[in-house]
Amino acid sequence: MQKESAIREPLILGDKTYHQITEDVCAPVEGKANKYWYMAFSVAVIVALWGVGCILYTIGRGIGVWGLNTTVDWAWDITNFVWWVGIGHAGTLISAVLLLFRQKWRMAINRSAEAMTIFAVMMAALFPGIHMGRIWMAYWVFPLPNQFGSLWVNFNSPLLWDVFAISTYFSVSLVFWYIGLIPDFATIRDRAVKPVSKMAYSVLSFGWTGNAKAWIRFEEVSLVLAGLATPLVFSVHSIVSMDFATSVIPGWHTTIFPPYFVAGAIFSGFAMVQTLLLIARKVLSLESYITVKHIEYMNIVIVITGSIVGVAYLSELFISWYSGVEYEGYAFMNRATGPYWWAYASMMTCNVIIPQLFWFKGIRRSLITSFILSIFVNVGMWFERFVIIVTSLHRDFLPSNWGMFHPTFVDVGIFLGTIGIFFVLFLLYSRFFPVLALNELKSILKSSGDNYKKLHHND
Amino acid sequence: MTKAIYALYDDDEVMVNGAKAILAKNVRIKDVYSPFPIHGLENVLGIKWTRLAINAFLYGFTALALALAGMSFFMIQDWPMNIGGKPNFDLYQNLPAFIPITFEFTVLCAAHGMAITYLIRNWTLPGVKARNPHPRTTDDHFAIEIDRTENAGVSDDEIKSILQGTNPVEIFEK
Secondary structure (H helix, E strand, C coil), X not given: CCCCCCCCCCCECCCCCHHHHHHHHHHHHHCCCCHHHHHHHHHHXXXXXXXXXXXXHHHHHCHHHCCCCCCCCCCHHHHHHHHHHHHCHHHHHHHHHHXXXXXXXXXXXXXXXXXXXXXXXXXXXXXXXXXXXXXXXXXXXXXXXXXXXXXXXXXXXXXXXXXXXXXXXHHHHHHHHHHHHHXXXXXXXXXXXXXXHHHHHHHHCCCCCCEHHHHHHHHHHHHHXXXXXXXXXXXXXXXXXXHHHCCCCCCCCCCCHHHHHHHHHHHHHHHHHHHHHHHHHHHXXXXXXXXXXXXXXXXXXXXXXXXXXXXXXHHHHHHHHHXXXXXXXXXXXXXXXXXXXXXXXXXXXXHHHHHHHHHXXXXXXXXXXXXXXXXXXXXXXXXXXXXXXXXXXXXXXXXXHCCCXXXXXXXXXXXXXXXXXXXXXXXXXXXXXXXXXXXXXXXXXXXXXXXXXXHHHCC | CCCEEEEEECCHHHHHHHXXXXXXXXXXXXXXXXXXXXXXXXHHHCCCCCCHHHHHXXXXXXXXXXXXXXXXXHHHHHCCCCCCCCCCCCHHHHHHHHHHHHHHHHHHHHHHHHHHHHHHHHCCCCCCCCCCXXXXXXXCXXXXXXXXXXXXXXXXXXXXXXHHCCCCCEEEXX
């Protein structure tokens, strides 16, 4: 039996047993949703429908209904794409990287973080799809021989790398998530009383049995998938950043982009996990599992990655001057002092200055400040992508081309709509899926549970 | 006559100690069902470690070769394109631009190949019926399965009395 140091805070609070963990996690699935869930779900559905309407309008009329112009030909769509992909980074980081580092605290949050990843990457993948204009031709991004002769997609292009990166990331995250879910679906299946739910969870649990050999394979698969997903986490946002970095646009053509984007992605992903879990732990009564210590750990990741992002901003600024390239220098001066200064200022405030408050223990252990600060980070990271994309484009080499970007109601509608769709999916997930990794939590109960820790240290 | 005798426990440590005691009496254990992985159980039961990781490597290696072969065919032999002056005369020169997709495709095939192999080996697939002996083995109970055919020399009463000595909450046949 593994014992843990007494000064390490317990990860499962209260007097829990294996059965109590099952009861607590299955309660939202087996019980009825309260009125807050229905209220939140209704709002999310309405916003999602509005978004779907705007998407259909775009597909019907073409992307001319967006605010794009010949100067700013990438704007909200790509901003939203990068923002959502970034958010999608925390889930796999938590489940894969923290698994390799044997961080037990990940077990209370990995399931929801992975769900968030999958939904966020779905939202992200939507944007390049609709940006093509003719979405029914979207399969052209895959290397399929076509009727025009042997014309292949361009394997030298970062945009194609992105297709491979996003589809690999999405499908591997989905498989990783589902393999972890199978034993937990089996738990719900074996407890189900109603025939419909019994049948549904029987299908979902794939006939999981839980014998010794199956668990050995389960552990091996989790470990190897974690090992494969770890470089994937870092590669996906590196490749997204290369969409910009391999171009010759001042403000985009920067070698610092891959590590800077990865840090930013983890930063924004953790902020979104924080936002969602602070609500979920309250609504689903999971305070004993997602403890203040878990919140603090995530805030520590936020302050560290936020500081890396801050250093990246400053290096970028310094290099634009130090390079001696006047176009590069202008692009950055224009960001900070040009007509989009307010976007740059929001980005700096939300991403660099405000997260530094997490150095104070009181702030990073407080639920209210954690929630408020996580919202700031979410907003700031959206502005970061907006600043990178729009301010680098809106004043290009020819001053006669200079312009501004004005989003139309369709741009706004699609962006808000993806937030709506995301919340619809997440709310459905929280009602029908086990939101904590039951089997993993049970395996740490005796080493990290409050009651067992007290018992061991009174021996 | 039923095929197997089960002992149900409500604690993993009691179950592992029970398994050791049963094996010490030369009774063979067919399987153990538990709600979560128990570390060290494979040593007690003498189960060999899975070879799934080797599978993953083989899938990944195949994908790596396939990706490189595919891209050198598409971009260098079948339809060479001069894109931004990037060298496209041979694979070696064009390799840096091929690394991201080679990597992604390797991970894609290794992960999915391994996951599919895992599901088939466990026989956990959509529509398969569960085979755990007791519904609480996915909640908080642990079951040891003793197969009668594997223990032909030992009588039922003997097996049951050995099981009874290991503090189970229940002994049942199925």
